[in-house]
Amino acid sequence: MITDAQYESLFAFCKKHYVHYYDVQVELVDHLSEAIEEKMKENPKLSFEEALDNVYAGFGVKGFADIVATRMEMVSKKGRQEKWKLFFSYFTLPKIAMTVCLYAALLLMGQWLTQDYQSGIFLSVLGLAVFVFEVLYMIKLNRLFKSQRKPMIYTSERFSGVIHSGFFIQIFFSSSIFDYAEVKQMSFVAYALISLFILMIFISILAHRDFAKELHRKAINQYPKAFAS
Amino acid sequence: MKKSSLYKGCLEPILLRLLKDNGRMYGYQMTQLVKEITKGELTITEGALYPLLHKMEEQGIVETETEMNGNRMRKYYSLTKAGKKQTAVAMDEMKAFMQSLEFIVNPKTAIG
Helix, strand or coil: CHHHHHHHHHHHHHHHHCCCCCCHHHHHHHHHHHHHCCCHHHHCCHHHHHHHHHHHHCCCCCCCHHHHHHHHHHHHHHHHHHHHHHHHHHHCCCCCCHHHHHHHCCCCCCCCHHCCHHHHHHHHHHHHHHHHHHHHHHHHHHHCCCEECCCCCCCHCCCCCCCHHHHHHHHHHHHHCCHHHCCCCCHHHHHHHHHHHHHHHHHHHHHHHHHHHHHHHHHHHHHHHHHHC | CCCCHHCCCHHHHHHHHHHHCCEEHHHHHHHHHHHHCCCCHHHCHHHHHHHHHHHHHHHHCCCEEEEEECEEEEEEEEEEEEHHHHHHHHHHHEEEEEEHHHHHHHHHHHCC
């Protein structure tokens, strides 16, 4: 049986071999400690360090590199899938009711805003409000994960959103849909498209919020020691 | 030819079978059980095992849970509902593959 100090030293060993993520370290340390104990049981003359070298050699020339790379790729892929699933949940029952109501309200507003520049000003304010909401939400998200003490691949997906709003805005306003000459008297079709676009960004923020909350709950449940109590 | 290259491609069905028979398992336990069952003939390398387990987790075939044992933490894998279905399919494919190999390795038996 290896001592607690030897067990803890295996975390440092993982870090030394470029495994900086706690969720991967936990699995590797468990594997290494079990294998070392087995080796030392088979050959009691073997020291802890010798047994460790022996076990590490079994991971091949690449060491832990492939394990970390695959874990990163898989967590990212799964995270993307889950985020899109949550995004599309706003277009299926029951959440679609909220989406339809919001869009209907925006369209009604567009019908009501008939004076020069009114539609343009309203959309700009709406866009700005969504942007402020996103900033405030990101601050809240950072607070949620503030108690995380150790870096993990598992929670790394919380940083990326469903739709990269900045990139989307750039494409949108450089496209022919947004005609700057029309701002004074914006056509209803242009208004409907721009408001739909803003609504999509808002929904992507909501989907990201749902994802982050669930991720935080699962992470605390699976890796309690990574969080400050 | 190295024996390990013959087993390539069969690792996933092997892991599925192990999880089906044993419920939940952790990585090291899987390597040891395979070694024990095959009397040391088959060794699963860590470099192949963990990337595959992580891939299976992403595909929703397996799910994980961690458990504290004193100061030590252990990650267990178990089959999901989809994983159980996948195991049945993988076992059928494996049997068909073994039969095809038998036709090639031992054509007389196959004809008879």
